[in-house]
Amino acid sequence: MKKIIDLLGITLGAVLIAVSIDVFLAPNKLVGGGVSGIAIILYYIFRSPVGITMLLLNMPIFVLGIKILGSSFGFKTLYGTFILSLFVDLLNLFKLPVIKDPIIATVYGGILGGLGLGIVFKYGGSTGGTDILAQVFSHFTGLNLGQSLLIIDGIIVISAGFIFDFVLALYALLVIFIQGYSIDLVQQGLSYTKAALIFSDRPRDIGEKILKELGRGVTVFYGMGLYTGKEREILYCVVSQSEVGRLKEIIHKSDPKAFVVITPAHEVLGEGFKSFKQ
Template identity: 30%
Template sequence: MDEIEHIIKHYRNLTKLSITVIYALCVAIAVNIFWTPGHIYGSGIMGLAQLLSSVSHRWLGQTFSIPLIYAILNIPLLIISWRKIGHNFTFFTILAVAFSTLLMKSLPPVKVQFDPIICAIFGGVFNGFGTGLALKNEMSTGGLDIIGIILRKRTGKSVGSINIAFNTLVIIGAGFLFGWVFALYTLLGIFVNGRVIDALYTRNQKLQVIIVTSHPNKVIQQIQDEMRRGITIVNDVEGAYGRRPKTMLFTVISQYELQDLRNAIHQSDPYAFVSITKAEMIMGRFYQEHIY
């Protein structure tokens, strides 16, 4: 048993190592080929690094490279992560930051000048794909991820307001440095980046599930075997067509668990009626697995 667990852990570590390389390559492509030539800024720490690099070039007479600033901004956050979050989590975060810094430094800037809208969209797609893939595989990309996890542990609240503040600063900086048209392009790039991340990283998206079944015990047992979810039971429900007694089950899952739910329903009662809708807000106890 210990040998199997060791093999599984080794496989997961190799997978995470591969994902860090893919993430780093995506970030380098987004920054060097699309965002920097198009005067478009990314979101979070990356956008702040781009902003500071532009400020140093314009007003200090000396250009500090984006990879250097990006690495420096992440160093104190990685130290905090090592002390407050966990060593294994921080180790792969360090690799993600290090690989992305090296690839941004080594990947030559593109000579072709794309339209700024193309730069904003494709930069957002590449960066969002890399970030979403990393988050989906239970990894962090550094920067605001670390701040968000620490705040969530201490306060139970999300880091949404910090993300908004950072990105607002980046957008305003783009407006002052390159004009407000480029601020709009930056906003477009940040929006695309966020949408791609949401498409890949679905763990935080909640779904409300209503199941009408004639075999409630089988369905409940199968769902609880597949997932760690509570279920509310409504008895004495009657189907209008056949006037047959039914049971209605109510639960909330994450988008990440949708396939597990489908498998559970198919195995326990493939004829059950299931309604799934997005849950805008959840109040009360809801189990959320952490990525560290």
């Protein structure tokens, strides 16, 4: 059953990416990196169908990845690669409305494409392409995956700038950043939780009140102030966004001189928060 759900998730993600390419990116010559970017460039040079071109480009990349890195990509990557290429050309047959404003296309194309990629990744899939090339490049150069992917996508975007327009290339860079943020949004979710580090001369009192009044767990770390040279107890706790005000009130009443650092906790799994199975 899980395998079927994963394939349905990858399919949904591929549909969103295809809509992003057909409605927003390709009509505006927005080459946001990846194999889809190369396919858009080739479409405007040779009028070759974007989907078929993506599939043809992905096949040797897939084989290269297996040869150099081993057969770790699996069926889901092959399925994601094929289904995305299919939907890109299939949706063109339905004559979807095309957005010809580069600013709107950049924002919504980036969001939609990023959400689609995030869903594909969430269900253990991949759309192949430069993800695999980046791993091969990283294997030979020693650079990390993020640096390798940035270099490869950067080359594609700069090439598009020479072929089309450097203003469009700048829009394409925005597409890449927006896609990255949207992928993180799907993978990590919105930050509805906050993590707090509490430095106080009355840590036990504060900790007990958090336990009793908020019902949240508190962890004690032992540290030492570099200036004073004194050992002290540091509290760490995670609360929901709606509980932040109450947390600050508890701390201030117990110790007005307390030092508190509150940061977003993008994903919290376990008792009192989200289940690992979600």
